Amino acid sequence: MAIxxxxxxxxxxxxxxxxxxxxQVKQGELVGLLGPSGGGKSTILxxxxxxxxxxxxxxxxxGQSVNNLPPxxxxxxxxxxxxxxxxxxxxxENIAFGLEVRKSPKAAxxxxxxxxxxxxxxxxxxxxxxxxxxxxxxxRVALARSLAPRPGILLLDEPFGxxxxxxxxxxxxxxxxxxxxMHMTSIFVTHDQEEALEVADRIVIINQGRVEQVxxxxxxxxxxxxxxxxxxxxxxxxxxxxxxxxxxxxxxxxIKAPGFQNGDRVNLVIRPGDVVLESxxxxxxxxxxxxxxxxxxxxxxxxxxxxxxxxxTAHLSRSNPDFDRLQAGDRVNIKVDMGRIFPRVLESGMxxxxx
Amino acid sequence: MGHLKIAHLSWRLLxxxxxxxxxxxVLLPMGALLSNSMAGGWGGFLEDLSQPVARKALQLTFEVxxxxxxxxxxxxxxxxxxxxxxxxxxxxxxxxxxxLPFAIPTNVSGLMLLAVYGGGSPLGKVLEGLGxxxxxxxxxxxxxxxxxxxxxxxxxxxxxLEELDxxxxxxxxxxxxxxxxxxxKVTFPSLLPGVLSGVTLAFSxxxxxxxxxxxxxxxxxxxxxxAAVYIYGEMESYNARGATxxxxxxxxxxxxxxxxxxxxxxxxxxxxxxxxxxxxxFVKGEVKEHxxxxxxxxxx
Amino acid sequence: MATPSYQSKTAxxxxxxxxxxxxxxxxxxxxGGMFAGAFAKGLPAFWRELTRPxxxxxxxxxxxxxxxxxxxxxxxxxxxxxxxxRHHFPGAxxxxxxxxLPFAVSPVIAGFMLILLYGxxxxxxxxxxxxxxxxxxxxxxxxxxxxxxxxPFVVKEVSLVLQEIGTEQEQAATILGxxxxxxxxxxxxxxxxWGLLYGITLTVARSLGEFGAVLVVSGNIINRTQxxxxxxxxxYSDYNELGSYAVAALLAIISFAIxxxxxxxxxxxxxxxxxx
Numbered sequence: 050m051a052i053x054x055x056x057x058x059x060x061x062x063x064x065x066x067x068x069x070x071x072x073q074v075k076q077g078e079l080v081g082l083l084g085p086s087g088g089g090k091s092t093i094l095x096x097x098x099x100x101x102x103x104x105x106x107x108x109x110x111x112g113q114s115v116n117n118l119p120p121x122x123x124x125x126x127x128x129x130x131x132x133x134x135x136x137x138x139x140x141x142e143n144i145a146f147g148l149e150v151r152k153s154p155k156a157a158x159x160x161x162x163x164x165x166x167x168x169x170x171x172x173x174x175x176x177x178x179x180x181x182x183x184x185x186x187x188x189r190v191a192l193a194r195s196l197a198p199r200p201g202i203l204l205l206d207e208p209f210g211x212x213x214x215x216x217x218x219x220x221x222x223x224x225x226x227x228x229x230x231m232h233m234t235s236i237f238v239t240h241d242q243e244e245a246l247e248v249a250d251r252i253v254i255i256n257q258g259r260v261e262q263v264x265x266x267x268x269x270x271x272x273x274x275x276x277x278x279x280x281x282x283x284x285x286x287x288x289x290x291x292x293x294x295x296x297x298x299x300x301x302x303x304i305k306a307p308g309f310q311n312g313d314r315v316n317l318v319i320r321p322g323d324v325v326l327e328s329x330x331x332x333x334x335x336x337x338x339x340x341x342x343x344x345x346x347x348x349x350x351x352x353x354x355x356x357x358x359x360x361x362t363a364h365l366s367r368s369n370p371d372f373d374r375l376q377a378g379d380r381v382n383i384k385v386d387m388g389r390i391f392p393r394v395l396e397s398g399m400x401x402x403x404x
Numbered sequence: 405m406g407h408l409k410i411a412h413l414s415w416r417l418l419x420x421x422x423x424x425x426x427x428x429x430v431l432l433p434m435g436a437l438l439s440n441s442m443a444g445g446w447g448g449f450l451e452d453l454s455q456p457v458a459r460k461a462l463q464l465t466f467e468v469x470x471x472x473x474x475x476x477x478x479x480x481x482x483x484x485x486x487x488x489x490x491x492x493x494x495x496x497x498x499x500x501x502x503x504l505p506f507a508i509p510t511n512v513s514g515l516m517l518l519a520v521y522g523g524g525s526p527l528g529k530v531l532e533g534l535g536x537x538x539x540x541x542x543x544x545x546x547x548x549x550x551x552x553x554x555x556x557x558x559x560x561x562x563x564x565l566e567e568l569d570x571x572x573x574x575x576x577x578x579x580x581x582x583x584x585x586x587x588x589k590v591t592f593p594s595l596l597p598g599v600l601s602g603v604t605l606a607f608s609x610x611x612x613x614x615x616x617x618x619x620x621x622x623x624x625x626x627x628x629x630x631a632a633v634y635i636y637g638e639m640e641s642y643n644a645r646g647a648t649x650x651x652x653x654x655x656x657x658x659x660x661x662x663x664x665x666x667x668x669x670x671x672x673x674x675x676x677x678x679x680x681x682x683x684x685x686f687v688k689g690e691v692k693e694h695x696x697x698x699x700x701x702x703x704x
Numbered sequence: 705m706a707t708p709s710y711q712s713k714t715a716x717x718x719x720x721x722x723x724x725x726x727x728x729x730x731x732x733x734x735x736g737g738m739f740a741g742a743f744a745k746g747l748p749a750f751w752r753e754l755t756r757p758x759x760x761x762x763x764x765x766x767x768x769x770x771x772x773x774x775x776x777x778x779x780x781x782x783x784x785x786x787x788x789x790r791h792h793f794p795g796a797x798x799x800x801x802x803x804x805l806p807f808a809v810s811p812v813i814a815g816f817m818l819i820l821l822y823g824x825x826x827x828x829x830x831x832x833x834x835x836x837x838x839x840x841x842x843x844x845x846x847x848x849x850x851x852x853x854x855x856p857f858v859v860k861e862v863s864l865v866l867q868e869i870g871t872e873q874e875q876a877a878t879i880l881g882x883x884x885x886x887x888x889x890x891x892x893x894x895x896x897x898w899g900l901l902y903g904i905t906l907t908v909a910r911s912l913g914e915f916g917a918v919l920v921v922s923g924n925i926i927n928r929t930q931x932x933x934x935x936x937x938x939x940y941s942d943y944n945e946l947g948s949y950a951v952a953a954l955l956a957i958i959s960f961a962i963x964x965x966x967x968x969x970x971x972x973x974x975x976x977x978x979x980x
Contacts, residue, residue: 100574120577127578133571137593146589147579191575198580411883419791422783423799429851430802433817434809436827440820479726486723490716498723500963501731507959509913509933512738512952515940519949520737527733551730583715612810614916615933619940632812632916639816639920648820651813658808 050112051076051202051234052097057106059092059258066092068258069106077232079225081249083239085281089258090238094204097236099123110202123202126195130207132187134179140166140190141175147198165193168227184212185220196233205237209244221248242282246270254278270320276391279318286324286361289393290317297390300357301336304388319388324363326351328371329380339379351375355383437655441648452649457625461634462653468542468630469610472549477603480557481595487558488565505554510615513551517620521547540622545630548616553609557602564598600668608661611654735956742953745946753939753950758927762935763951769843769918769931770911773850777907781858782900786892788859789866790874806855814852815920818845841923846931849917854910858903865899865973866892898973905969909962912955 052074059067067089074080082090095101097108099120108115115123135143141162148158166172169189179187188208195203208224209217225248228235239245245252246266254261254269254277262274273279280287290299292313297306299317309315329336337355349365349372363383365372375381441449452458487499505513521538522528531537538544568591576586614632621628623637631654638647743750753759787793788800806814822829822839832839839845873895877887893900915933922929930938932951939947 098574098578100577120574121580121582123578125578127575129571129575131569131571133569133575135572135576135590146576146581150580150585194575194579408883411885415884418783419787422780422787425780426784426799426802426855429848429855430805432828433814433821433852434805436821437813437817439827479723482719483723483726486719490720492720494724498727500967501727503963503966504731504735504959507909507913507963509915509936509952509955511915511933511937512913512955513734515936515948515952516734516738519741520733524945525737547730551734554730583712608808614810614812619937632810635810635816636812636916636920639812639819644820647816651810651816655809655813658810659805662804662808 050074051078051110052236053107053109053112054093054097055107055109057093057096057108058104059089059096059101060104066258067096067103070255070258070260071106072253072260072263074234074236076234079228079235079237079248079250081237081239081245081252082255083242083245083249083252083282084255084261086240088255090240090255091206092258093255094127094206094236094238097202098125098127098204124200125202125204126198126200128188128191128195128203128205128208130210132179132184132191132211134187134191134194136179139176139178140171140182143179143190144194144197146194151198161197165197168196169193183216185216188212188220201234203233203235205235207238207240209239217244224248246282252282254281256281271387273318273389276316276318276389279389279391284321284362284364286317286319286321288317288319288359288361290315290390297388300355300359301383302355302359302385302388304385304390306390309390309392314393316391316393317388318391319361319385321350321362321364322366323385323387324353324361325384325386326353326363326365326371326375327382327384328374329382337381337383339375339377339381342375342377349375353381353383434655437648437651440644441652444645444649448645449649449652452646453653455646457629458634458646458650460626461629461631462650464542464545464629465611465631465654468545468549469607469613471546472553472610473603473607475546475550476553476557476606477599480554480602480606481561481599484558484561484565484598488562502555502558505552510552510613511619512615514548514616514619517544517548517551517616539620540624540628542621542628544620545617545628548620549610549613552613552616553606556606556609557599560602560605561595561598564595568594597668601665604661604665604668608658608665611657611661738949738956739953741945741949744949749946750950750953753944753947754954756947758930758938759932759935759947759951761927762930763932763954765843765846765930766912766932769846769850770908772847773854773911774904774907776851777854777858778900778904781855781903782862782896784859785862785866785896786888789863790871803856803859806853809852811849811853811914811916812920815849815917818849818852818917818921822848840921841925841929843929845921846918846929849921850911850914853914853917854907857906857910858900861899861903861906862896865896869895898969898976901969902966902973905962905966909959909966912958912962 050073054073055071057067057070058065070089070093082093084090092101096103097110099115099118103116110123110125135146138146144162144165145158148161153161162175163172166175169192171186171189171193174182174186174190179190182190188211192208205224209220212220221244224237237248246269249266251263251265252269253263256277262269262278264272269278269282273282276287279285288299288302290297290302292298292306292309292311292315294311295306296303297309297315297317302317302319304317306313306315326339336357337353339351340354340360341352343350343352347367351363351365352360353363354360361383365375444452483498483502487495508516518528518539519525520527521531521544523532523537523539528538536543538547572590573586576590577583581589612632613630614636617628617630618633618636621630623629623633625634625637629637631650635647635650635654638644638650754763784799784803788796788803809817819840820826822832822845824830824833824840826840829839837844839848873891874887877891882890913933914931915937918931919934919937922931922934924930924934924938926938932955936948936951936955939945939951
């Protein structure tokens with residue numbers, strides 16, 4: 050195990066920020082720490098780097114306990130959201146800093162800087178200063194700088210948070226490709242679920258300082274273990290339902306509800322992509338009506354209201370035969386293939402239900 | 405439309421009055437100084453400058469102002485760092501106290517120093533026993549100048565430190581640099597403009613000091629007499645020409661420093677310090693996005 | 705901001721300790737010593753010294769000068785600031801430089817220049833003398849001296865704020881038909897009020913504490929042309945330590961009050977400029 054966290058806890062003056070977090074990162078894996086802002090992800094990362102001292106728990110890097118090791122000695126590299134480049138140094142000097150500190154011979158340093166500039170695609174910019182570069186370029190310099198001393202582990206704290214949306218997507222892809230070449234054990238922090246799904250080998254979902262779920266992007270998306278995870282990662286429909294005859298029922302929708310009793314109040318959580326719509330030729334065979342259609346390029350978003358009064362959203366992809374045919378006002382038959390059932394907690398935060 | 409014209413005219417009138425006011429208030433007296441200095445000609449000027457007492461006063465003034473500026477530079481840097489980066493009880497009090505030398509008349513500053521370190525006080529007696537009396541001594545003069553220039557480097561550096569991204573230091577640590585190395589290679593270079601402007605301001609202020617010094621060290625020619633005190637003495641003895649010549653030297657030096665200061669600050673963005681009274685660094689010239697703040701200088 | 709966890713505790717405490725020592729030696733002890741000296745013989749003695757006739761005269765003279773200087777600076781400083789920031793004209797840079805000059809001139813020299821100009825043998829002084837008007841060694845000279853040293857404060861502070869708030873609101877007012885005065889009273893003045901107040905407070909602090917320039921220009925005549933600071937000096941020279949500490953303590957208390965109100969004004973100013 051390259052990185053192992055055990056019951057990691059951090060309190061800031063009595064306020065808990067991280068609460069008994071445990072997970073592991075395999076050698077060569079790219080793990081995403083995903084969660085809402087303020088949830089503790091950056092704190093966890095900074096504890097791994099040695100920038101914060103844990104209040105409780107242990108951190109093991111390559112089997113060695115590092116709780117008492119200062120950041121200088123941990124052999125990690127780190128990339129910050131706002132680049133943290135040394136403004137008074139050139140690009141080359143920035144990248145060489147970690148080598149200079151280790152008193153590398155000059156020739157070796159020059160070679161390594163050149164190598165890294167090529168790796169991040171910034172050849173020729175070695176004598177520029179940070180303020181002369183774009184956001185995307187600055188972040189690539191920051192990455193090159195962190196890789197120069199050959200760390201065993203790479204930590205990235207919302208690395209693309211400060212750049213424009215388009216550049217963010219490009220950098221995302223580029224980072225993934227880089228990882229596929231270098232296979233460096235990496236953790237990156239993000240609050241953007243799309244980013245996590247796209248880049249990470251595995252995702253750790255952190256909410257309010259606790260681990261909600263650990264899994265691959267598919268596992269997290271298809272089998273969320275808590276309502277928070279379901280809601281946070283990807284669009285959802287949440288329908289208040291009751292368990293009747295072993296099935297959670299909300300209007301025309303029924304899903305098997307193993308482990309629940311008849312009469313239990315539950316939330317039925319359905320991905321818009323799992324909603325199956327069939328045009329109802331006859332009025333009475335339909336179970337709902339299309340209220341609104343939004344054309345989104347490769348996808349059509351349909352807002353449906355069932356006859357029972359439930360509202361939900363369905364996504365239709367181009368491959369769907371009804372893609373072109375469906376109109377607002379059509380009667381539809383609604384079926385659901387997959388759904389998750391969670392007990393309904395009345396006080397739980399009901400914000401952001403994606404309907 | 406008529407009343408608009410009157411409004412514009414009355415504004416122009418006011419503007420003219422004010423500009424004339426400035427001319428009368430500032431340029432006329434300076435013109436008088438200049439013309440008086442020219443009255444004696446170059447010969448007179450050089451003769452005044454070659455007076456041993458005058459030379460000693462100027463020399464002492466520059467030395468003392470330099471020491472004061474450097475001491476305040478070092479300790480001011482430390483103080484600014486501590487006030488910005490650390491939390492501790494009494495921090496707010498210290499921050500407010502920084503501006504005290506601005507708010508207090510200079511001769512009162514001198515008086516306070518004598519009260520604590522002068523011959524009459526218990527501490528003073530200890531100092532005297534150690535051969536370091538405060539009153540009528542050069543160390544006393546240095547202490548007085550340090551006191552009146554106390555705030556300059558601190559207020560110059562606080563905004564820079566506040567603006568500094570702490571992640572930059574974190575990045576250096578992670579790359580393997582020790583705390584010391586990080587400070588010198590990463591933190592300090594960003595602070596350099598603040599250090600330079602603070603030290604220059606303190607030096608300029610120290611050159612002009614009168615009140616505190618005259619109280620602490622009296623007026624002993626060749627021993628503890630600073631330039632401003634010398635000028636005062638020459639005036640009192642009706643040696644207007646001597647007073648004028650040394651005045652010209654001081655004013656010229658101060659103007660040079662003023663220009664230097666503006667050069668340093670216009671090269672770097674100086675932002676408004678976010679704390680303390682009288683927190684503004686005096687800068688002339690084009691105002692950058694956060695504007696140019698002002699440090700008022702208390703009576704010298 | 706909180707101490708990063710990787711900062712060693714000993715380094716932190718050492719640094720804080722050194723800073724506290726620095727403050728104690730140069731600020732805390734001297735202030736304490738002065739107050740101790742002022743009240744060394746108790747409150748009645750303190751009061752007795754404060755109410756010496758020459759002290760009372762000096763203190764009131766200081767207040768009068770401060771009041772006049774503050775009003776003049778407030779008005780002229782604001783006009784000047786508007787001129788320098790909102791209008792372009794040849795010589796603007798020169799004017800700006802002239803406004804900066806008082807910072808380059810040691811107060812003793814400032815007083816000296818005034819004597820050269822307005823003294824009995826001065827270039828203008830001979831005229832005033834012929835008309836029997838006393839400038840130097842009298843109140844007018846002292847006011848001129850204080851005006852000189854306090855010139856830059858209001859101008860710089862208001863200039864600052866004027867640049868921060870920008871011209872958009874004033875332009876909107878003009879388009880709506882407001883003339884320059886109305887725009888000033890209804891739009892500009894409210895916009896600059898905290899900066900103006902700040903500059904005024906700085907002016908007051910400086911005027912109260914002025915020593916060198918007024919010492920020279922006034923002739924230091926007891927009960928005629930002595931300000932509070934000069935009375936402090938006088939009392940000390942006359943070996944009346946208690947007297948000098950008493951008036952000094954009074955000025956120090958007023959200074960604290962100014963310090964305090966400046967903190968408040970500054971917070972208001974910050975809030976206002978953040979809103980812009």
